Amino acid sequence: xxxxxxxxxxxxxxxxxxxxxxxxxxxxxxxxxxxxxxxxxxxxxxxxxxxxxxxxxxxxxxxxxxxxxxxxxxxxxxxxxxxxxxxxxxxxxxxxxxxxxxxxxxxxxxxxxxxxxxxxxxxxxxxxxxxxxxxxxxxxxxxxxxxxxxxxxxxxxxxxxxxxxxxxxxxxxxxxxxxxxxxxxxxxxxxxxxxxxxxxxxxxxxxxxxxxxxxxxxxxxxxxxxxxxxxxxxxxxxxxxxxxxxxxxxxxxxxxxxxxxxxxxxxxxxxxxxxxxxxxxxxxxxxxxxxxxxxxxxx
Amino acid sequence: xxxxxxxxxxxxxxxxxxxxxxxxxxxxxxxxxxxxxxxxxxxxxxxxxxxxxxxxxxxxxxxxxxxxxxxxxxxxxxxxxxxxxxxxxxxxxxxxxxxxxxxxxxxxxxxxxxxxxxxxxxxxxxxxxxxxxxxxxxxxxxxxxxxxxxxxxxxxxxxxxxxxxxxxxxxxxxxxxxxxxxxxxxxxxxxxxxxxxxxxxxxxxxxxxxxxxxxxxxxxxxxxxxxxxxxxxxxxxxxxxxxxxxxxxxxxxxxxxxxxxxxxxxxxxxxxxxxxxxxxxxxxxxxxxxxxxxxxxxxxxxxxxxxxxxxxxxxxxxxxxxxxxxxxxxxxxxxxxxxxxxxxxxxxxxxxxxxxxxxxxxxxxxxxxxxxxxxxxxxxxxxxxxxxxxxxxxxxxxxxxxxxxxxxxxxxxxxxxxxxxxxxxxxxxxxxxxxxxxxxxxxxxxxxxxxxxxxxxxxxxx
Numbered sequence: 001x002x003x004x005x006x007x008x009x010x011x012x013x014x015x016x017x018x019x020x021x022x023x024x025x026x027x028x029x030x031x032x033x034x035x036x037x038x039x040x041x042x043x044x045x046x047x048x049x050x051x052x053x054x055x056x057x058x059x060x061x062x063x064x065x066x067x068x069x070x071x072x073x074x075x076x077x078x079x080x081x082x083x084x085x086x087x088x089x090x091x092x093x094x095x096x097x098x099x100x101x102x103x104x105x106x107x108x109x110x111x112x113x114x115x116x117x118x119x120x121x122x123x124x125x126x127x128x129x130x131x132x133x134x135x136x137x138x139x140x141x142x143x144x145x146x147x148x149x150x151x152x153x154x155x156x157x158x159x160x161x162x163x164x165x166x167x168x169x170x171x172x173x174x175x176x177x178x179x180x181x182x183x184x185x186x187x188x189x190x191x192x193x194x195x196x197x198x199x200x201x202x203x204x205x206x207x208x209x210x211x212x213x214x215x216x217x218x219x220x221x222x223x224x225x226x227x228x229x230x231x232x233x234x235x236x237x238x239x240x241x242x243x244x245x246x247x248x249x250x251x252x253x254x255x256x257x258x259x260x261x262x263x264x265x266x267x268x269x270x271x272x273x274x275x276x277x278x279x280x281x282x283x284x285x286x287x288x289x290x291x292x293x294x295x296x297x298x299x
Numbered sequence: 300x301x302x303x304x305x306x307x308x309x310x311x312x313x314x315x316x317x318x319x320x321x322x323x324x325x326x327x328x329x330x331x332x333x334x335x336x337x338x339x340x341x342x343x344x345x346x347x348x349x350x351x352x353x354x355x356x357x358x359x360x361x362x363x364x365x366x367x368x369x370x371x372x373x374x375x376x377x378x379x380x381x382x383x384x385x386x387x388x389x390x391x392x393x394x395x396x397x398x399x400x401x402x403x404x405x406x407x408x409x410x411x412x413x414x415x416x417x418x419x420x421x422x423x424x425x426x427x428x429x430x431x432x433x434x435x436x437x438x439x440x441x442x443x444x445x446x447x448x449x450x451x452x453x454x455x456x457x458x459x460x461x462x463x464x465x466x467x468x469x470x471x472x473x474x475x476x477x478x479x480x481x482x483x484x485x486x487x488x489x490x491x492x493x494x495x496x497x498x499x500x501x502x503x504x505x506x507x508x509x510x511x512x513x514x515x516x517x518x519x520x521x522x523x524x525x526x527x528x529x530x531x532x533x534x535x536x537x538x539x540x541x542x543x544x545x546x547x548x549x550x551x552x553x554x555x556x557x558x559x560x561x562x563x564x565x566x567x568x569x570x571x572x573x574x575x576x577x578x579x580x581x582x583x584x585x586x587x588x589x590x591x592x593x594x595x596x597x598x599x600x601x602x603x604x605x606x607x608x609x610x611x612x613x614x615x616x617x618x619x620x621x622x623x624x625x626x627x628x629x630x631x632x633x634x635x636x637x638x639x640x641x642x643x644x645x646x647x648x649x650x651x652x653x654x655x656x657x658x659x660x661x662x663x664x665x666x667x668x669x670x671x672x673x674x675x676x677x678x679x680x681x682x683x684x685x686x687x688x689x690x691x692x693x694x695x696x697x698x699x700x701x702x703x704x705x706x707x708x709x710x711x712x713x714x715x716x717x718x719x720x721x722x723x724x725x726x727x728x729x730x731x732x733x734x735x736x737x738x739x740x741x742x743x744x745x746x747x748x749x750x751x752x753x754x755x756x757x758x759x760x761x
Contacts, residue, residue, distance in 0.1 A: 045423070046428070240518065240520065242734070
């Protein structure tokens with residue numbers, strides 16, 4: 001009797017699971033496979049496609065703009081790991097200290113920016129950087145630095161840093177909450193004995209907290225890499241990849257090639273390349289991270 | 300019990316919200332009752348009955364103050380009323396969304412029955428067999444004798460076959476909107492006719508509190524092409540050069556005339572104080588706000604900007620002093636100093652799949668003819684002093700205010716038309732050119748490099 005009802009229950013569960021599974025397959029795997037197939041065609045949209053073998057991949061290999069975009073994504077990843085997770089880690093140590101009051105409030109307000117859509121964040125920061133009415137130039141003028149006033153988003157050498165800052169600002173709180181949960185699970189006695197042994201705050205952070213939240217940190221880094229390899233929205237809003245291609249990232253380039261240049265076959269090839277490169281970067285980062293923290297592990 | 304009651308109520312309200320949402324889809328629009336003038340409408344003797352899809356971008360919001368959109372919605376309503384057996388289903392999107400959406404549908408070979416097409420997509424989509432050759436239908440249209448033949452050019456293929464009924468209003472893409480009082484105070488009764496004079500006016504304009512002479516926005520990259528280079532290029536190359544580019548007649552982006560136009564564009568934006576410093580970081584919408592707020596004494600944009608400026612300034616002193624001028628002439632340019640790029644950027648096209656259903660095709664052609672025909676032209680002429688595909692005789696401008704009259708004369712009477720670059724060739728060429736132009740005016744690319752990139756894209760993609 002019990003077995004029968006269990007069997008019926010597992011059938012219901014399987015049925016319920018089938019719905020999201022079908023949606024997932026349809027929205028992730030089917031496009032991935034069709035994009036892979038279409039990447040071997042010269043396809044300018046519409047019903048006619050011409051098979052051109054690996055020609056798109058050869059073009060991609062020599063496409064300076066694509067590799068420039070890839071470089072920008074790597075830059076974003078690097079600066080966001082340092083900015084988002086690094087600052088979040090410092091905030092976590094500060095919030096976790098005995099001296100800080102109203103911890104809940106800090107957590108809530110810190111997390112708040114990550115609930116805003118990237119498009120809105122892009123618009124907000126575009127206004128901050130605005131040449132005539134932006135708060136940044138206003139502040140520079142107010143403090144007597146009028147010569148430093150610039151059309152910020154039209155500076156090819158600085159624009160990647162400038163579009164990264166909103167991303168860092170937005171996600172510090174997000175990683176702070178994840179890291180806080182990791183730190184909260186550390187036994188307090190370890191800190192107390194470290195304190196008795198004379199370890200200062202920096203030593204405690206490096207030799208105790210970091211190794212003990214290694215797995216949480218790894219998840220944060222992978223999330224950060226994945227998020228920044230597909231960066232699109234706020235850059236699209238702030239610069240559309242400009243000036244020229246100075247802030248072009250891979251996803252935006254794929255979009256431009258597919259929908260502005262109507263080169264769908266090559267656009268699919270770029271999508272496949274983004275997928276493969278992201279996997280390589282995430283896998284590589286995982287290996288490097290494991291290697292770096294191997295010696296510091298607490299038994 | 301109480302919990303059950305609350306959850307039942309919540310469920311009921313949720314279902315009500317969902318069904319209300321379904322019934323009021325933002326995208327689908329089955330017309331309405333507004334806007335019908337009650338004039339002569341299309342004949343209702345069409346044999347077809349059933350659904351007919353039309354996708355366009357004349358949204359209700361855009362139709363407020365925009366003559367073309369208002370006219371389009373009005374004649375669509377008239378046609379819909381005159382054909383009760385046909386269920387005209389309209390999908391209406393804002394222009395930017397429309398361009399992406401229609402491109403996606405074309406890529407998926409899933410275009411609606413009737414839709415708006417941009418000139419630069421015609422050749423590629425015709426080659427793909429996505430759109431119907433309408434040459435005979437246009438020749439046999441009841442309004443054929445009234446058509447302004449020049450407007451068909453962007454919608455033809457290499458063999459001269461026509462794939463669309465040019466739609467909406469013939470609007471300029473390059474106009475200098477200026478405050479005649481500010482320029483008169485700087486010593487110019489009319490807007491300077493040469494760039495040298497514009498440069499000479501800068502010190503006086505700065506004394507008067509202006510930061511720049513002309514406001515311009517190019518953050519989306521197309522503006523430099525559509526609203527500047529297209530006209531400035533014509534001043535250097537003349538009309539034959541671009542015709543040769545369209546017809547692959549031997550002209551090249553690397554021809555010295557075109558490179559000279561690029562060089563002058565770079566000089567004006569990079570080496571002079573004529574334009575606002577942030578031109579590459581702001582949109583045309585932001586730039587026209589500089590004019591509206593009185594921060595800039597002039598602005599360069601297109602007819603869509605003029606509609607907005609008119610609606611924003613009405614009743615102010617600046618409205619009365621606002622005038623229009625052509626782009627000033629560069630010192631070394633040899634061709635028509637009075638040119639401005641004007642045309643009908645979109646046409647009504649028909650899905651090629653409709654040829655399998657002759658009755659539906661007839662209905663689609665009737666719709667296309669009607670919404671681009673004399674009813675539309677008369678409506679926009681009478682209400683907005685704008686022109687459409689069909690010619691309107693004896694336009695009475697006296698009932699319009701000076702602003703509207705001036706813009707009508709600028710658009711259709713006092714200037715020479717030249718082509719809008721990106722109504723022709725193909726979108727992949729312009730995507731490359733537009734990106735390069737933004738680099739070029741920053742000084743990060745030379746005009747020769749831009750020309751070489753453009754020519755490479757032209758040779759591989761056209």
